[in-house]
Amino acid sequence: MKLEFTKMEGLGNDYIYVDASRYPVDNPSAVSKLLSDRHFGIGADGLVLIGPSPVADFSMRMYNADGSEGLMCGNAARCIGKYVFEKGLTDKKIIDLETASGVRRLSLHLGSGGTVDSVAVGMGGYRILQRKLTFKAAGHSFTGMHVDVGNPHFVVFVPDADAEDVAAVGPLLENQVPGGINVEFASVRSDGIRMRVWERGSGITLACGTGACATAAAALELGLVSGHCAIVMDGGTLQISIQDGAILQRGPARIVFEGSVEILFGR
DSSP states (O other): OEEEEEEEEETTEEEEEEETTTSOOSOHHHHHHHHHOTTTSSOOSEEEEEEOOSSSSEEEEEEETTSOEESOOHHHHHHHHHHHHHTTSOOOSEEEEEETTEEEEEEEEEOTTSSEEEEEEEEEEOEEEEEEEEEEETTEEEEEEEEESSSEEEEEEOSOGGGSOHHHHHHHHHTTSTTOOEEEEEEEETTEEEEEEEETTTEEESOOHHHHHHHHHHHHHTTSOOSEEEEEETTEEEEEEEETTEEEEEEEOEEEEEEEEEOOTTO
C-alpha cells in the first residue's frame, strides 16, 4: 500500500495526515503504529485520516502512536483546517468537522499571503466528572480534577509543573482509569498557566489541544482564571476562551513536510 501524506504540527504536536478519500487505509491502527515510529517510520504522535462526512464538511479519524483510536484532538483539528483550505478541498473559512466526539467548527484566519495563519476551534462544552480525584503512583498521591472535553483528562495543579517527573508518573496515572486518561500537570504563572502533558496512547507530547481546554476549564472551576487564559506548553502557547460553558481554542498550524510512503508490514 502506497500513501501520499503531509506531516503537520500544531505547537509541536505532530501527526501524519492522509486524504482518505484518495488513499483509503484498511488497517489504520497498524499503519499509525508503523509510521509513527520515530526511528523506523516517519515519526509522529499519530495518524489522522481526513474524509467525507454526511453531517459536516469533512470528517476526522485520529490514531495515537500506539495504534489506539483517539476521540478528539484540538491540534489536529486546526491542522485539518489548514490542510483542506490550502489543498483546495474547500474555499470556506468556516468549516464543520465531524469527530468521534461530535461536530466541531473551525474558523480559519488567513495571513498576508493567503495561507492559513491560525485556526480557532469551537471545542463544545466540558463536564466536570469529579472535582477531587486522587490516584497513587510511584509512591505519591496525586489529587486532580477529572474533566471531560470530548475525551477524558486528569488535571493536577502543582506549585511547579516543570518540576514534575511526567515521564515516570504519566504512564502510571494514565492506566488508573479503564481505557486510559490524559494527564496534565499545571501551575499558574505570570504569563498564563504552564502545562505539561502525558497523552494516553502517545506519551509525552509538546502540546495537547484538548488538554489545554481541560486545564483551562479546571482553572475556571477553581477560580484561578476568568473566561480567558493562555496555556503555555512545551511546544508553545494556546489561547483558550470559555463563555457560557463553551470552549474556544486558537493557535497555529504548520506543514512540516510532504511525501509518499510504501507500507511494508512484517519488516
